[in-house]
Amino acid sequence: xxxxxxxxxxxxxxxxxxxxxxxxxxxxxxxxxxxxxxxxxxxxxxxxxxxxxxxxxxxxxxxxxxxxxxxxxxxxxxxxxxxxxxxxxxxxxxxxxxxxxxxxxxxxxxxxxxxxxxxxxxxxxxxxxxxxxxxxxxxxxxxxxxxxxxxxxxxxxxxxxxxxxxxxxxxxxxxxxxxxxxxxxxxxxxxxxxxxxxxxxxxxxxxxxxxxxxxxxxxxxxxxxxxxxxxxxxxxxxxxxxxxxxxxxxxxxxxxxxxxxxxxxxxxxxxxxxxxxxxxxxxxxxxxxxxxxxxxxxxxxxxxxxxxxxxxxxxxxxxxxxxxxxxxxxxxxxxxxxxxxxxxxxxxxxxxxxxxxxxxxxxxxxxxxxxxxxxxxxxxxxxxxxxxxxxxxxxxxxxxxxxxxxxxxxxxxxxxxxxxxxxxxxxxxx
Amino acid sequence: xxxxxxxxxxxxxxxxxxxxxxxxxxxxxxxxxxxxxxxxxxxxxxxxxxxxxxxxxxxxxxxxxxxxxxxxxxxxxxxxxxxxxxxxxxxxxxxxxxxxxxxxxxxxxxxxxxxxxxxxxxxxxxxxxxxxxxxxxxxxxxxxxxxxxxxxxxxxxxxxxxxxxxxxxxxxxxxxxxxxxxxxxxxxxxxxxxxxx
Ligand SMILES: Cc1cc2nc3c(=O)[nH]c(=O)nc-3n(C[C@H](O)[C@H](O)[C@H](O)COP(=O)(O)OP(=O)(O)OC[C@H]3O[C@@H](n4cnc5c(N)ncnc54)[C@H](O)[C@@H]3O)c2cc1C
Numbered sequence: 001x002x003x004x005x006x007x008x009x010x011x012x013x014x015x016x017x018x019x020x021x022x023x024x025x026x027x028x029x030x031x032x033x034x035x036x037x038x039x040x041x042x043x044x045x046x047x048x049x050x051x052x053x054x055x056x057x058x059x060x061x062x063x064x065x066x067x068x069x070x071x072x073x074x075x076x077x078x079x080x081x082x083x084x085x086x087x088x089x090x091x092x093x094x095x096x097x098x099x100x101x102x103x104x105x106x107x108x109x110x111x112x113x114x115x116x117x118x119x120x121x122x123x124x125x126x127x128x129x130x131x132x133x134x135x136x137x138x139x140x141x142x143x144x145x146x147x148x149x150x151x152x153x154x155x156x157x158x159x160x161x162x163x164x165x166x167x168x169x170x171x172x173x174x175x176x177x178x179x180x181x182x183x184x185x186x187x188x189x190x191x192x193x194x195x196x197x198x199x200x201x202x203x204x205x206x207x208x209x210x211x212x213x214x215x216x217x218x219x220x221x222x223x224x225x226x227x228x229x230x231x232x233x234x235x236x237x238x239x240x241x242x243x244x245x246x247x248x249x250x251x252x253x254x255x256x257x258x259x260x261x262x263x264x265x266x267x268x269x270x271x272x273x274x275x276x277x278x279x280x281x282x283x284x285x286x287x288x289x290x291x292x293x294x295x296x297x298x299x300x301x302x303x304x305x306x307x308x309x310x311x312x313x314x315x316x317x318x319x320x321x322x323x324x325x326x327x328x329x330x331x332x333x334x335x336x337x338x339x340x341x342x343x344x345x346x347x348x349x350x351x352x353x354x355x356x357x358x359x360x361x362x363x364x365x366x367x368x369x370x371x372x373x374x375x376x377x378x379x380x381x382x383x384x385x386x387x388x389x390x391x392x393x394x395x396x397x398x399x400x401x402x403x404x405x406x407x408x409x410x411x412x413x414x415x416x417x418x419x420x421x422x423x424x425x426x427x428x429x430x
Numbered sequence: 431x432x433x434x435x436x437x438x439x440x441x442x443x444x445x446x447x448x449x450x451x452x453x454x455x456x457x458x459x460x461x462x463x464x465x466x467x468x469x470x471x472x473x474x475x476x477x478x479x480x481x482x483x484x485x486x487x488x489x490x491x492x493x494x495x496x497x498x499x500x501x502x503x504x505x506x507x508x509x510x511x512x513x514x515x516x517x518x519x520x521x522x523x524x525x526x527x528x529x530x531x532x533x534x535x536x537x538x539x540x541x542x543x544x545x546x547x548x549x550x551x552x553x554x555x556x557x558x559x560x561x562x563x564x565x566x567x568x569x570x571x572x573x574x575x576x577x578x579x580x581x582x583x584x585x586x587x588x589x590x591x592x593x594x595x596x597x598x599x600x601x602x603x604x605x606x607x608x609x610x611x612x613x614x615x616x617x618x619x620x621x622x623x624x625x626x627x
Contacts, residue, residue, distance in 0.1 A: 343464040360457040362464075366468065380512055381515075397516075401508075413508070418479060419477070420481065
């Protein structure tokens, strides 16, 4: 189709067409537009790839300090012994093949007026649109005695890589009969089922290697994600609710809220009791990534409010926030959500840069949890726009693995969970 | 070609917007399809080991299977929960979208001896409907060649256990296959499909 024809066609058919046009590359007519992406994790890398797939005339620069990315997802399986850390490692070669310019540096500021991103090495980069996906930062001061320095030896392992390796080493080194304490963070936090999948995976390792050991989960919450399925699984495999249960969960009501840490003595104190640990895994309370604060993108909640149709920041025009840092609820803070949000955001930006209206969004979240090597559970949901511009759950869709699912179906979920890992990482980095 | 595609999808879009107007606007085909990629791979091509590739299916097969998921008529671990999130209109949009994507075959492990035996069995019992060695999806029969073996294994287990209803004539052939060759026959067939590049 010639340019003239296309234009005529567009004007004849109106804005609604933008949605379908986005599926086809090379349709942009404007001069080169620049999109700068802050953070090459799940949200940022997906947005970079899909922007290029949607409109290859857009110049996409991704800024990420690390040359490798370790996924958090499946890192609990590393702790359980089911895979090695290297299998979580990805790089940016795939994105480069899509024509994404990858710059390994740290973003130090975003100027929403001059529309420039500045990086540690001193350069500044102009943008027409900027996507921010920096993940989470930790609120160390929520627990007295805790700090980033202490976390070198009391690992959180809530960002994967070196932290995962440290925790794994400590678990391997623990004596049979030792106590491992997991401190679960307050809501909202990245990967709501994550701490409980972690307890399951570590329990699997201990059951097979150090069966006299114990896991205590200290929680400030009265309940947690997939609770019924997790506790039923723990009953089945780890003696939960029996006299010699391997896992003990202390809810907020029962005194699970941790107030302080004595790192030297490996002890955490709640309002009710002190808990001494052989291995201590504190997952701190969370807030938006640091750069979101520097750039003035957060509100009083510590997270970034956005227009949920486009993920454009409610604070600054032409800056978009996706992934864990954004307020995307009802979507949880998960990798699947970040991947899904990134595509909606990329489509909105590609439309806007071509002078079109943002397309109607559709989103999905899924989260698999592997309780032991033959048994996995999942939660899923389909989302769309509600009448008031907020994302809503599609009624009747989604939900948990049915409580009465057969062993065969639960085993299938393990294979599908591993497939999900392969497919989402390929969708993000491939 | 491009023009034709655009006009077609535009018509579809306008139609779907007209019918769905009371609820909300219908997202476009690629917007909808992008939500599946986390589990089925970019453009519907799965990296395995178990989740099926969903690219290249015929419209009929895709719509049929999605509707069956939606109504919980075939056993599924998760697809019933997913399919219930989409209107009939949206399923049609996705069917067309994925039918235009290429079913790419990724290498998987197989036993060469079993695969050779499976090829003979396929020609005898299955080729009539799953033409061209199970590569074709022109009517409503799906794609078997190069599909992930654990998925096909699950599907065959669901059929033979009676949890997934079989096409009457397919049942006759599968019954005959089982009578003549037992589980080894099915295993050989799955190895044959896994061997297809
Ligand atoms: C143990 C565990 C298990 C999990 N399991 C699952 C699961 O099964 N399923 C699921 O869907 N999700 C899971 N998650 C959640 C998932 O990992 C996150 O939700 C997801 O990574 C969020 O993506 P993001 O882009 O917001 O942040 P990230 O993926 O963390 O990416 C942020 C990136 O930004 C970079 N960055 C930060 N600041 C700057 C800056 N100033 N300049 C440049 N770059 C910067 C960082 O280096 C990082 O690479 C799990 C998480 C954990 C901890």
